[in-house]
Amino acid sequence: MNTVTKVPLLDLRRQPKDIDDEMRRAFDRVLTSGHYILGPEVEALEKACAEYCGTKHALGVSSGSDALIMALLALNVGPGDEVICPTYSFFATAGAIWRIGAKPVFVDVDPHTFNIDVKAAERAITKKTKALMPVHLFGQCADMNALAKLSLPIIEDAAQAIGAEYDGKRAGSMGAIGCFSFFPSKNLGALGDAGFVTTNDAALHEQLRILRVHGGKSEYHHAVVGGNFRIDALQAALIAVKLPHLDASTKKRQQNAALYTKLLGGLDLELPQAGKNRHIFNQYVIVLKDDRRDALQAFLKERQIATKVYYPVPLHLQACFAPLGGKPGDLPNAEKLAKTSLALPIFPELSDDEIAYVAEGIATFFAR
Secondary structure, X not given: OOOOOOEXXXXXXXXXXXXXXXXXXXXXXXXXXXXXXXXXXXXXXXXXXXXXXXXXXXXXXXOHHHHHXXXXXXXXXXXXXXXXXEOOOOOHHHHHHHHOOOEEEEEOEOOOOOOXXXXXXXXXXXXXXXXEOOEOHHHOOOXXXXXXXXXXXXXXXXXXXXXXXXXXXXXXXXXXXXXXXXXXXXXXXXXXXXXXXXXXXXHHHHHHHHHHEOOEEXXXXXXXXXXEOOOEHHHHHXXXXXHHHHHHHHHHHHHHHHHHHHHHOOOOEEXXXXXXXXXXXXXXXXXXXXXXXXHHHHHHHHOOEOOEOOOOOOHXXXXXXXXXXXXXXXXXXXXXXXXXXXXXXXXXXXXXXXXXXXXXXXXXXXHO
């Protein structure tokens, strides 16, 4: 008999206890080192991240959002330039473009993968287009082979996709620059804000390294304007402890996703499809085929099942981007997903009974 009565969307307190001692040792090591910004802890993490992502270079930075800004600056994107990105994503994707004075050009997404519609991206290219910024949304890579044929620099927004694969290649290894987040809710999370960038280009790596410290190649000498994009040594040390466990937690997410798919398969829902590539399930997002998403969410809340809407307002309809002239109806797939999609709990420490309780709640809603 299932005795579950409550399921959180995420519970970081459940993370494996067997690494607690190792993390405390890492904390003590940094505490006594007196070296709290950059340094050997960061360098060790960078080497491990580059190896994990299959890239020549990785650079620890202050956050996933700052990683996007750095990538744009490294590619010399600025005022008057356009960057094509999906409208269905976390705000930082477009916010980074806007903050450096460039124009985000929003395009629609594939209604099944939630990732950028490549044909729409191709139609959006103009003489002002400086880069593409696809998002590997919810842990599934965009169609990178098709995007590469558009012959523009690609910044991979891989904030939700560490370890995801496309055609045998890891997220962050296929474009000019990959941008990742270590936000605590991610598959590999820090105990605060942090992120990293990847590249296979030595010149871009050097430019990114300079941008990370206010644009100074050497102290107090600045050829370009960068920012304070540095990662803490403490966050690097803690993440380095967790990285060797990432594949195991990803496997558990995939198992959780498979169980959801099995239990929900007979309902009138569209369920996420991993396909032949490696989906890491940062989120497990279902799509209703009618207008009852909000009712389902409210029903599950009554049963103490936490869910979340990613994302209720597409970027082209955000108030801050009103000067760009976006209107309802412009990008219909994204607008429909904003009204019909719902993320279920998927974190690796969920029990099978908890997943069954969520699925039972959804089935009960449809049976009413």
